[in-house]
Amino acid sequence: MKNIQKKKKNKENIKAVKRFMENMKVFFSAKPKKEKPKRPKSYLMRRLGALTFWIVFSFMFLVVAVNITSNTNSAEEEQTRPDLTINPATKPEAIQFAKDFAKNYFTWKRDSWKVREKRLSSFLAEGLDRQAGLVKDGLKWDASIQRVRLQTVENITENKAHIIFETTTEMSRKVPLKKQKKKDKTKTKTKKLTKFFAVPITYNGASYGVYDLPFITNVDETTTVTEDANNYREDLTSVKTGEQVTNVKHFLDTFFASYAKDSEDRLSYILTDEKHQNGLQGELTFKEVKSADVYEGRKQSQFIVIADVTMEDPKTSIQFDTVYRLVVSKKQDHYVVSNLKADQTIEELGSE
Known part of the structure; x- marks a missing residue:
């Protein structure tokens, strides 16, 4: 009997707990949510304005920083960059202008100075002598230009030369x-006049x-250039003796004989240089290899040869x-010339 009452009491307790939980659930679910306080429109506009200001400020700061950096780098580059400005007075069109002037300067007839003055007027700056300095008083010769050859160009300022x-x-x-019996009482006397003329x-x-x-000026035409072949030899290792040297020298006779007379097809067997496929094709006849120096190449079984050929x-x-x-x-089983060009550097020749 006691057990039955105890079980009944337990059931009632469980039901009471469930009712309590349900009531609490209802209580909390029925509790009204707190609403966010409403902001006035002026507040929102102030916030938006502040945000816009900082975005614009950040952008401007970035632009200024980039410009400062770029200007600094540009200034440094300008200081280190070589001046590539070309003097316009040294350009081909300036040289042609000066050449045309020289032709007109050395052309005159003593009975037509006005014609010469008119020709020169398109070249001369205002205020210069209209005959460009030529003293015509007492002049006994007429002149006709024969040749004008460019010698050199001297820079004077950034726009003068x-x-x-x-x-x-x-x-x-x-x-x-001397004899007055002939119909023509005069003859024409001529002579050549060669000068260095600066314009x-x-x-x-x-x-x-x-x-x-x-x-009129003077130009020293003596060259200061040294023999190129000697410059080549300084960087090479000579091969003085040996069967290979003998074979190479014998091959040179065969090669130059073929180079002088043979067609491209026949020559191609011993000349593989793609830039120089054609030989002399009979324009000259091979006489001899007067001397030949053989040097080590940059690769195995390769030789650089400097040959004096007649x-x-x-x-x-x-x-x-x-x-050559x-x-x-x-x-x-045979030798070939893989490069035949006199003006290359030894490094270029050896890389073939």
Whole structure:
């Protein structure tokens, strides 16, 4: 009996707990949610304005920082970058302008100075002597330009230059004959006049002009260049003796004989240089290899050869000595010339 009452009491307790939990659930679920306080519109606009300000400020700061960095780098680059500005008074068109002036300068007739003055007027700067310094009083010769050859160009300022030509002029005049019996009482006497002639040229941004009187000068034509073959030898290791050297020298006779007379097809067997496929095709006849120095190449079975070769013109028997710098390589059972070009560096020759 007690057990039955105990079980009944337990059931009632469980039900009471369930009712309590349900009531609590209802209580909490029925509790109204707190609403966020409403912000006035002016507050929202202030927040938006502040956000916009900081975005714009950050962007401007970034732009200024980038510009400062770029300007600094540009300034450094400008300091280290070489000045590549070309003087306009040294350009080909300036040289042609000066050349045309020289031709007109050394052309005149004593009875038509106005014609010469008009020709020169398109070249000379305002204020210069209209005959460009030529003293016509007492002049006994007429002149006709024969040749104008560019000699050198001298920079004077950023827009001025002296352009120097070698000029050859034929001077002529009438002279009386000693014997007066002939119908023609005079004859024309001529002589050649060769001078180095400097033309002062400037460019004002719109046109070229001779800004000062031209003048006769002197040019030292003696070269200071040394023999190129000696410069080549300094960087090479000589191969003085051995069967390979003997074979290479014998091959040179075969090669140059073929190079002088054979067609491209036949020559291609011993000449593999793609840039120099054609030989002389009979223009010259091979006479001899006067000397040949053999040096080590950059690869195995490769040699750099400097050969002094004599060729002859078949029509006149005039002989020419030529220095050839070439790369000789051994391909299987025979030698070939893999490079035949005189003006390359040793590094370029050896890389073939």
